[in-house]
Amino acid sequence: xxxAEEFAEFAEAASPRLRRTAFLLCGDWHTAEDLAQTTLExxxxxxxxxxxxxxVHAYATRTLANTYLAHKRLKxxxxxxxxxxxxxxxxxxxxxxxxxxxxxxxxxxPRGRAVVVLRFWEDLSVEQVADTLxxxxxxxxxxxxxxxxxxxxxxxxxxxxxxxxxxxxxxTHQSRDTCNG
Numbered sequence: 001x002x003x004a005e006e007f008a009e010f011a012e013a014a015s016p017r018l019r020r021t022a023f024l025l026c027g028d029w030h031t032a033e034d035l036a037q038t039t040l041e042x043x044x045x046x047x048x049x050x051x052x053x054x055x056v057h058a059y060a061t062r063t064l065a066n067t068y069l070a071h072k073r074l075k076x077x078x079x080x081x082x083x084x085x086x087x088x089x090x091x092x093x094x095x096x097x098x099x100x101x102x103x104x105x106x107x108x109x110p111r112g113r114a115v116v117v118l119r120f121w122e123d124l125s126v127e128q129v130a131d132t133l134x135x136x137x138x139x140x141x142x143x144x145x146x147x148x149x150x151x152x153x154x155x156x157x158x159x160x161x162x163x164x165x166x167x168x169x170x171x172t173h174q175s176r177d178t179c180n181g
Contacts, residue, residue: 007047011040014060021061025068035071039064104154112147115140 018039022032042063043050050056105113111133118129119140126144130137 003048007044010056011044014057015040017057018060018064021064022068025065026071031071035064035067038067038071042067100155104151107154108147108150112143112150115143116147116151119144 015036018036019029019032022035022039023029026032026035039060043056043060050059105116108116114133115129118124118132119126124132126137126140129140133140
């Protein structure tokens with residue numbers, strides 16, 4: 001059997017696995033097919049240099065990973081194809097509703113208000129809020145839970161019902177840490 005025949009046999013057997021792995025890497029079947037094909041092209045070019053045929057699958061996996069990473073480093077200006085449409089725009093709350101929410105927010109203690117604004121308006125992680133405020137992540141979780149409970153009580157059931165546009169997020173983690181300042 002010639003080396004080209006050996007490679008053809010390997011490629012036929014390895015292609016489905018390479019495509020599945022490539023899909024898990026990139027999340028798109030078309031790109032996965034391209035990555036698997038490019039991997040096989042690179043392997044064919046170096047097929048005679050692959051000394052240990054028992055390590056050929058590991059070599060293929062490594063080549064695929066390197067091909068994927070090189071693909072991600074390329075600057076692409078083309079269209080981004082997605083399988084979903086963006087969410088519809090949410091209607092802006094009525095002026096009265098905004099005033100009620102701002103009043104409830106103003107009634108919170110300063111650190112509780114800061115946590116709520118940073119976590120849910122600025123969309124920072126718990127760790128980022130803790131770094132910003134100079135306290136522990138447990139304290140951020142505790143402050144967030146207490147502040148959200150106060151907001152729910154102040155705003156009543158109209159804004160906290162599931163599915164309501166102004167529904168407040170639920171925070172379940174609590175801690176006894178204290179925050180300095």
